[in-house]
Amino acid sequence: MLRVVIVDDEPIIIRNIQRLFSLTDTTFSVVGTATNGEQGYQLIKTLKPDLACIDVSMPILDGMQMTERLRGEGDTVPIVIISGYSEFEKAQRALQLQVLDYLVKPLDAASFAKFVENIKPKLVCTQHERKQRTIQEMLSSLPPTMQDTVQGPILVSNICFGPYRFFRSNLFDSAEFLPQYQEVQTILSSLLPHSDFYVVPKNYPNECVLVIENPTEQAQTIFPAIFKKLVLMYHSTTTITMVYTPQLLSFSDITKQAQTLDQELYRKSIFTQSSLYEFPSKDASIDVFGLLHKEMQMLDHVTHSPSPITEIKRLLVSILHTCEEHKTTQRDLLHVIRTLFAKLQFDGINPDINMLLDVIFSNANSYDILYKQLLDLLYQGYAKNNQSSHTDSEGLMMELKSYLDAHYCERIRIQDLAEQFGFNYSYLCIVFRKLMGVSPNEYLINKRIQEAQYLLVNLETLNIKSIAASVGYEDSFYFSRIFKQNTGMTPSEFRTKNIFASK
Template structure:
């Protein structure tokens, strides 16, 4: 059995990774665990593991430094980074420092199992199959990295890429695309997104196969235009990512590639939306929504346009600009609404409520108004509560409520409710009645890793560290 060491400053994370995989089935056993980098370095010296799964952000010594120093103890150790941060810079550094894979939390059993299979090949002396080899080259278009990219394409025998060209494909879904027989380079670019690079001549055949037998569990597959310049790989992947999310606009899964979009027409409609909201003209606003819906139904828009419609409409309504209610990624939009038409329906209802409401009072309104809001928040802080919820409850403009918090409480609504939740979490952590995961749910955070980040930001400690100090 090959030995595995798991390193993370949250004991719950360590235990969940231990229980996720049938380690013995793949020829591994977990021989130890550590809760910071310094402790892990000592464990590496004594346990001599073959594989180390490590978080990046940890006290005393972070995961990147652990990889560097651990490599000095043994060049054969295979480091796998597991992190809650889907940031290109982290992945780039981790792979540059010698990690063999970068996996995002929450863990995916298939992904971890796939990493173990690759590690087995490496430790058995076979050539490694580094799905992640491109990630350290994409952001730096230097001539040296261009040569390395050429070597990667040659290594994977992608034919005629310089003349016949290559394409980027992005698949949105929890599983990788099956049955890739032709040479392909593969790159995990998100918790539910994988990018593929292969010869353009195979693209049309592959597209027909996907259309005839669409891969189960996949939401969308995007195919970029043909490229012959390796310096534009990153742009090709971004384009394929945009196309892949067309399932959100079309309200159905499918294979998508380049198409023409009616950008000018949408920009015109958004200008008219701004005028209708400014004039509180409900009839005109409804007509604008109908015209925008027509553009979506004609499939003349992309998720980028859906993103534009959402952010601009909310900004027109409440003057929030880039404030806390504005979405900032395709993923957020897809998680918030099942498809574009549900988003439009919600925006139209929101606009109607705004039109029906009386003019918002000025910030100089007496404090009794804010006290009522504050009492409600204090009583319901552990529920799913937002500025929009408060707007519906108190028939006020969300922007005005946001201003009240800054003026009367001296902090934003988000900061205020976070402090209430973390204070209650501290009370619950003082006893052993609930696990950290249960406490996160109990105080209103449905994402465990987001809870731990907020807790650490406010208290300076992880929930596990805080609980340990109470004993």
């Protein structure tokens, strides 16, 4: 349902537009009317409709003033201007205020039908984005700024691409390792042709919540099909973990259910293996430390061995083999590895060891890679690196900063830069943060956002996709999400607010 507000000082025009909507497309529902601009403004702010039809000439506050006021406040409600033939030029100028379209009085059924056919796809897309934003605000425990609600029952699933909760967006840019939003949308569209659905990003860039509105099939049919398709598409690049609830829920249940499924993902995600779970389930937990009792005992004595590294390598191989064989969850595996380094007294030498291990887990998509990276950390010895010349480290970090300043608009992988500058990737992230106050990726994102803000305000004709590409983001949706995370506004909202503020 698309909710419409009509603002016109002629009641007969209001009734005619209501009649034309009812005759043309029952998807549209007129939820409020007003006969002057001030009342119309208050009505729009209260009801937050999907479309506002506003007359150009009205008492108290005319259509142009009303539109300017709404846009100046950052309100992006879709607006259609209503005008007479004598006001045609004024209606055209209204298009500069980002109105959707304009209607010229008197209105007839044929032209109105073409008008509806033209605007409906745009309104459906806008409504979808607003509902998705409402869901995202609910998942973030924020009061929704929109009053849109999902109609009818819903199904909810949490999806994680790659390691769960180990992606550190402040340490590295993981976007290139993850499926692009448009790709996921296309896949789901083919599997859910008759249901509205919302793919809502979570706090970590590799997690999302899938909300299906008015599903046409049961959860036990829908989610296994989605999981199978995603695994088929992405199994060569990343693992996929899904957990879902089979019950139909109401819109108000989203926040609580998503949090419950989050906990289930954390408890059950298996390292390097794609998995699908229905919640609740009765899977028996594995006592990993019981399985590794012998290895953990040997660790207490390994540092006194004539060849400690050789013994540690053997134990590490045995530990990882046992964990892989028993399909250990990534939560338990990380606990085991942290315990291993604690027993080797790495935690006493290096206060950042847990962060380093998190970064290693974030970049490991197989046990072989995990083994090599852990071994690299053991060989390198963080303590030894930490004793290197502070001046040398600072000089290299300044070189890295200068490189990011000059190449921020290019496709950059911090991992490649680490090798180029002769650092272990995990170590580079830690040292850069200590010297600069932010991680390399935070610095890169801040640089890109600053440049995007300048382009949004000073090049009004440049669209969002072009701006995203000019600052190093191929995926405009990912760019918009990063922009909002850092500024609190979407690129369009930022542009609207700052352009009007400068006028």
